[in-house]
Amino acid sequence: MNKNNRLYFGWYIVVAASVIVLLTTGMRMGIGPFVNPIMDDLGLSRTEFSLIVSAGMIVYGLGMLLAGILLKFYNTRFVLLVGLAIVCISIVWTVNSKGMLSFLLSYGVFLSIGLSFLSSISLSPIISKWFVRQRGKALFYLTTGGMAGIAVMTPVETWLIDLIGWQNTLLLFGGIFILLVLPSAIFIMREDVPDEADGMGHASGEISREEPAITFKNALMTKAYWQIVFGLFACGFGMNLLGSHGMPMLMDHHFPPMTASFGVGMIGVVAIIGTLFLAQLADRFPRKNLLFIIYFVRGLGFFALVLSANAYQLFLISFIGGLVWAGSVAMSTAILSDLYGVRLLGMLNGFAYFVGHQIGAAIGSFMGGWGFEVFGTHFISFGAAGVLAILASFASITLPKSLSFSKHGDVSSVSFRNTRGF
Structure with missing residues (x-):
C-alpha cells in the first residue's frame, strides 16, 4: 500500500x-x-x-x-x-x-x-x-x-x-x-503509470524504468532471447504432452482410469498453490535461478511420472510436479521485461510464445501418439519432455543478468551485476 x-x-x-x-x-x-x-x-x-x-x-x-x-x-x-x-x-x-x-x-x-x-x-x-x-x-x-x-x-x-x-x-x-x-x-486497464510507484508505495530506487534503446530485430539477434524461447518450447512440449497423453499413458501402465485422472488433475490443483508460493520468491531471488529450478524439477518429474509403479508414487510425483508446473511462463515474461524493457514486451513475448511454446505444444501432442504407435512405449515422448526441460534449466541458469544496448539498438555489453529484482 x-x-x-x-x-x-x-x-x-x-x-x-x-x-x-x-x-x-x-x-x-x-x-x-x-x-x-x-x-x-x-x-x-x-x-x-x-x-x-x-x-x-x-x-x-x-x-x-x-x-x-x-x-x-x-x-x-x-x-x-x-x-x-x-x-x-x-x-x-x-x-x-x-x-x-x-x-x-x-x-x-x-x-x-x-x-x-x-x-x-x-x-x-x-x-x-x-x-x-x-x-x-x-x-x-x-x-x-x-x-x-x-x-x-x-x-x-x-x-x-x-x-x-x-x-x-x-x-x-x-x-x-x-x-x-x-x-x-x-x-x-490504465496506461498512466505513476513514476514513483512500484506496487509497494516506494520509489523504485536502483531499479530504473528507463527503456533500453532496442529494436525488435536486434532483440532477436541476442542469444539470451533464444535461450528463453527454447525454455518456452520445452514448456509447451511437456505441458501439452501431459495434457493430451498423460491419462492414456497411465492407463496403458495399468492405472485405473479414476486413479489416472486424479493423478493428472492433482498437478493442476497443486499448481495453483505452487504459483502463490513461488510468487513470494519471484522478487527475492534471481529470476533465472528460479527458472532453473522450475525446469529442472519438472524435467525429473517427467521421468518419474512415466516410471511410476503405484498410486502412492503417482500422487507424490504429481504433487511435487504441480509445485513447479506454472512458473516458467511468468518467469520468462519477467526476464524478458527486465532484459529488453516493456515497450516491445508484447511483440517479444508473443513471438517467443508462438515460436517456442505453441510449436513445442504441437510437436509434443503429436509425438505422444506417434512415439507410442511406432516404438510401443511412452518413455520416448515423456523422456524427450524430461530431457528438453533439463536442457532448458541449463539454458536458463546461463542467462545474463542484464544487457546493455547502444543508441542504435545493438548489444554493446552484457552485464553480470547483482541487480536486485533480477
Whole structure:
C-alpha cells in the first residue's frame, strides 16, 4: 500500500487480468467436455475434431504474435476490446455451425484469435509497466488465473453442458466475457503509470524504468532471447504432452482410469498453490535461478511420472510436479521485461510464445501418439519432455543478468551485476 494507505492501483489491474486469463485459459484448454457433444451434433470424426483443435493451437500462437504487434501501436484497452468482439462473433458463429469447414473457421480459427487477444500475452505488458520491485509476484498471480481456469472451468463446463447443452454453454460464456472484459478494459486497464510507484508505495530506487534503446530485430539477434524461447518450447512440449497423453499413458501402465485422472488433475490443483508460493520468491531471488529450478524439477518429474509403479508414487510425483508446473511462463515474461524493457514486451513475448511454446505444444501432442504407435512405449515422448526441460534449466541458469544496448539498438555489453529484482 502507498503512503495514503490505499491499495496500489496496479493490483486492481492484476486481479482483473487474472480473471480474464482464467476465462480465456478455461475456454482454450477446457475443450474436453465439448468433444463428444460437438462431434455428435456436427457429425465429426475424432480425427477431424483433433485436426481442428490442433489448427486452433497454431492459430492461437499466431494470434498472440498479432496481439503483441498491436500492443506496440495501440494500447491494452484496444486489444482487449477487439479480442472481445472477435470472441463474441465467433461464439455465435460456432453455435450455428453446420459442418466441419464452418466449425473449423468459427471455433478453430476466429475464436482462437479472439482468445489470444485476451490472453496473458496481451496483459503481461501492462502489468510489467505498473510493477518493478514486485514484477515477478504480479506476473505469477496472473499465471495463477490460468491455472485456476484449467482446474475450475472444466468441471463447470461439464455441468453446464449436461444442464443446458454445449451451444447454450458457449453463449453463456460469451455473456460472461462481455460482463467482465468490457468494464475491465474501459475502467481498469490504465496506461498512466505513476513514476514513483512500484506496487509497494516506494520509489523504485536502483531499479530504473528507463527503456533500453532496442529494436525488435536486434532483440532477436541476442542469444539470451533464444535461450528463453527454447525454455518456452520445452514448456509447451511437456505441458501439452501431459495434457493430451498423460491419462492414456497411465492407463496403458495399468492405472485405473479414476486413479489416472486424479493423478493428472492433482498437478493442476497443486499448481495453483505452487504459483502463490513461488510468487513470494519471484522478487527475492534471481529470476533465472528460479527458472532453473522450475525446469529442472519438472524435467525429473517427467521421468518419474512415466516410471511410476503405484498410486502412492503417482500422487507424490504429481504433487511435487504441480509445485513447479506454472512458473516458467511468468518467469520468462519477467526476464524478458527486465532484459529488453516493456515497450516491445508484447511483440517479444508473443513471438517467443508462438515460436517456442505453441510449436513445442504441437510437436509434443503429436509425438505422444506417434512415439507410442511406432516404438510401443511412452518413455520416448515423456523422456524427450524430461530431457528438453533439463536442457532448458541449463539454458536458463546461463542467462545474463542484464544487457546493455547502444543508441542504435545493438548489444554493446552484457552485464553480470547483482541487480536486485533480477
